[in-house]
Amino acid sequence: MHMTKKTVYLGLGANLESPILQLRAARRAIGEIEGVDEMAFSSLYRSPPMGPQNQPDYVNAVMQIATCLPALDLLSTLQKIENAQGRVRLERWGARTLDIDILLYGEEDIDLPTLTVPHLGMTMRAFVLYPLFELSPELVINGHALVDFVHACPLNGLERLAREF
Numbered sequence: 001m002h003m004t005k006k007t008v009y010l011g012l013g014a015n016l017e018s019p020i021l022q023l024r025a026a027r028r029a030i031g032e033i034e035g036v037d038e039m040a041f042s043s044l045y046r047s048p049p050m051g052p053q054n055q056p057d058y059v060n061a062v063m064q065i066a067t068c069l070p071a072l073d074l075l076s077t078l079q080k081i082e083n084a085q086g087r088v089r090l091e092r093w094g095a096r097t098l099d100i101d102i103l104l105y106g107e108e109d110i111d112l113p114t115l116t117v118p119h120l121g122m123t124m125r126a127f128v129l130y131p132l133f134e135l136s137p138e139l140v141i142n143g144h145a146l147v148d149f150v151h152a153c154p155l156n157g158l159e160r161l162a163r164e165f
């Protein structure tokens with residue numbers, strides 16, 4: 001039986017309603033998607049908000065999965081998980097209980113109205129680059145080594161949380 005699985009990296013972020021619990025619940029829900037297997041989950045990282053400052057700090061992490069789902073099917077399933085965890089879209093770049101972004105989908109470049117992969121902006125965001133580097137330091141993104149993006153990106157207040165979180 002033909003069975004190709006892609007290695008996919010997801011960026012998770014939360015800054016409302018117990019962000020650490022939100023990320024834990026998201027990890028469980030993603031692992032339970034039919035056709036998705038968890039491969040790795042990064043440490044949790046705390047960071048000040050990028051964008052509007054009148055919102056709480058974020059907790060971020062990166063999850064590596066293997067999946068046979070097409071990218072848009074995966075996206076819609078992830079959006080259901082965001083919604084199930086109380087995501088309400090009020091303002092652009094506003095606070096949220098849970099955000100799940102498809103960062104990388106195998107080696108593919110995707111340029112659709114609803115999905116751009118590699119995720120736009122990921123190469124300049126410490127809260128994406130550092131947890132991603134923790135999982136897969138050898139990655140290449142848009143033809144450049146991940147390690148070079150990491151070295152070029154200031155921490156901007158990012159802190160890795162202790163393991164007991």
Ligand code: ROI
Nearest residue numbers: 013047048049050051058093094
């Ligand atoms: N800021 C941080 N630190 N972490 C995020 O995940 C995050 N997500 C966002 C905006 C509002 C842009 N800022 C963020 O969507």
